[in-house]
Structure formats: C-alpha cells, structure tokens
Amino acid sequence: MVDLRNKLSLQHFISPIVTGFILTFLLVVQSCENSYTPKPRGYFKIVLPERNYKHFDNGICPFTFDYPAYGVINRDTVFLDTIPDNPCWFNITFPSLNGNLYLSYKELSGATTLQQLSEDAHKLTFKHTIKADFIEENILETPNNVYGIYYEVGGNAASAVQFFVTDSTKHFLRGSLYFYNTPNADSIAPVVNFIKPDIIKLISTLKWEEPVP
Template sequence: MNLEIPEFNSKIYLSYKTIGGKNNLDQLVNDAFRLTYKHTYKAEYINERDITTENRVYGLYYDVGGNAASAKQFFVTDSTHHFLRGALYFYAPPNADSLAPVVQFLQADMEHLVGTLKWR
C-alpha cells in the first residue's frame, strides 16, 4: 500500500510482509538495510534511530541526509509475524534544502503512523 500525499507531490511507499518461509526476519531486515544504504552515493549521512512502542512494534528509522532520493525510511516488526517497511519519496528533484520543511513535517506523520501501529 502506498500513501499518496498530493499537496506535497510525494508518496510514502509501504511494503508489508508476513514473516515465515522465504520471508525470514533476517532477510527482511537485510533487504531494508540494503535498500536504504543504496542511497549512500548521494547521501551526506544516514542516521539510524531505534523504534520501540508499547504495541510491540520494533525497528529502525533511517534519516538520510543530503540530496538522496528518499530522506526518510523505516522498518518495523513484531519479530515473529509482521514486517513493514516505509520510504518517503517526492516527485521532484531531491534538493534537500528546498524539501527540508516538508520532510520535517512528513517525518512527524511517519512517526505518528509507526507510533500508533498495532499488529492484528
């Protein structure tokens, strides 16, 4: 599922996987890491922040600095059944200075989404 944000000409791409079989947790985490770090050639930095909520949601936020295509990414899991990855993209050239206010605004929304997530 993807969240279109037309007023900011952007989209949060969301990928959900059920853990099990070919979708083992280690592989899903490695894929999330690999997809984020593909941006290193344009990124000035990539900072990781832990995610832990009272709803058994664990993972990492990635803050990707500079003119990378995706400035904000995350993955979350309950470690046994559910895995969700998200990445913010704009339909515009990735100019970090110009996009900074919108990125900060949408970061709060992404953090709210993750902070209120409950697994079923």
C-alpha cells in the first residue's frame, strides 16, 4: 500500500520550489530583455582617396576641365539602351567610391535650344522628388563664360548631385552623380560630401574650346 501522505507531502514540497524557480527565471529573462539596448546601425568604414587632379583635353570635345585623379574617364557607348548621339558623352567613374559622374554634351542649334535643354535638365532632376528630402538650386557663373545651375538633392534619392552649364550660345553640358548601390543618405553622405568639391572644381575649371580639326 502506497503511503499517500508521504507522496502528497513531497508534492507540496516540490511545487513551491519549482514555482519559485520558474518565477525567478522569468524575472531574469524579462530583466535581460528590458535592459537590452539595440546597437545603432553601423556602416563599413570608407577610405577616401587623396585629392589630386588631372586635366581633361582630348582634342575632340569642345571643352576642357580638371577632374579628380581618383576618377577614370570612359566613353559612354550606351545611354538608356541607345548609342549616344554625341562622342562627347562620357563617364567619370570612381572605382574606389563605387560611383559615377555621367556627363553629356550637346551643341546648341536651331532644333536644340538652350531653353529646351535647360527644361529637360530641370525635369530630370525633379524626377527624384519622390525620394528626395529637398532639392536645392544654386546659380553657377565663372569667369570662363560658364553659366548654369547646380542641384543638390537630399535624402535617399538615386542622384545626390545634378548640374548643367552652358555658354548660352553654342555649348551645353549636363552632369549627374550616381552610385552603384541602394541609395541611403546616411551611408553615402561621407562620399557625397567628399566628391562635391571635386565636381565644383570641374565646373570652375571648365573652359569652352574649339576642337582641333
């Protein structure tokens, strides 16, 4: 015959211990969860290149300028799945920064007016309004007969910098900066801020030249 009194007394003895352990465990877990502080999102450290410049003058395009030595000039052979209509459409690629400055040149003529090209450049820039926090326009003017507008695009827009310059009578050059990664203002901000002065340098040193025949 089983002594139920001993069995019951043992159950009554164990139950408070188990219950106490479970309650203590839950309190510890809850305490750990409450004290957990998520770490801020981090980004890979970006090593910025030295700031030196090269001179662009290929004898074909009707302009010259200085550009950063960490950039590589490549002829733009395909633009929007079509062959560019001008040999002076090219890219300045920044391999170490995973970016690209697209440059496209057009000669002003009866069919291609300054007003038309300026409006097109404005529309292309403001297509980024959906993702942009702001778009700031700055008037450009240099002693080299160079006039235009420099657009600074904030937020997670695909292009952080756009610009166009002209002599108002014959030449029109448009530029746009893009990166080969998902747009994120926080992660690419150091790179954008590094490249901006070099884009300004390109514009400030730009000179219209007649190509050598």
